[in-house]
Amino acid sequence: EPEVTQTPSHQVTQMGQEVILRCVPISNHLYFYWYRQILGQKVEFLVSFYNNEISEKSEIFDDQFSVERPDGSNFTLKIRSTKLEDSAMYFCASRITSATTNEQFFGPGTRLTVL
């Protein structure tokens, strides 16, 4: 069964450093998402991406964040200058476009630890 994959599974970085989190969505999916979950808290939407552009972003997704689909298979989230409060699990998700379901397939997540 096709699945969303994410690398790395765990990333440790120093405050102020740039990180890139990578995701490979399911191949025929057209919508791509990033969510994050701070330990013990709710899953929060960050950004959605469709047709090579951002379709919606949350207040969390400020100028320090960017997304890219550089080669038609990978979908990346970049944090330019990490802060302590960026420590969280980051989940990538994808879905095939559909008028009758919002079934999103989630990856296993990347645990980001900012020291």
Add this chain to the structure above:
Amino acid sequence: DAKTTQPNSMESNEEEPVHLPCNHSTISGTDYIHWYRQLPSQGPEYVIHGLTSNVNNRMASLAIAEDRKSSTLILHRATLRDAAVYYCIPSTQGGSEKLVFGKGTKLTVNP
């Protein structure tokens, strides 16, 4: 985004049915009701969705109230693997269709 209310936690015994309720009284007429779950240390996983009629799939059943202000996810025979946090999420079709997660219901399944 429609607000949802779910119990913080529920407990069940293995092999018994579980009914997980959700109130979504502000749901709009075109919102589908989606249920996701998150197993420990994993990403969320789609369970089921519906609009007005009750729905069944291999994982669960979804019972939707006639006024659509509430729904119930039914696990017919809970297993230990069903221990997870369950989220009901009204979702408007069209647009980016981000998922707005609440706190969900943490289901504990006792052996």
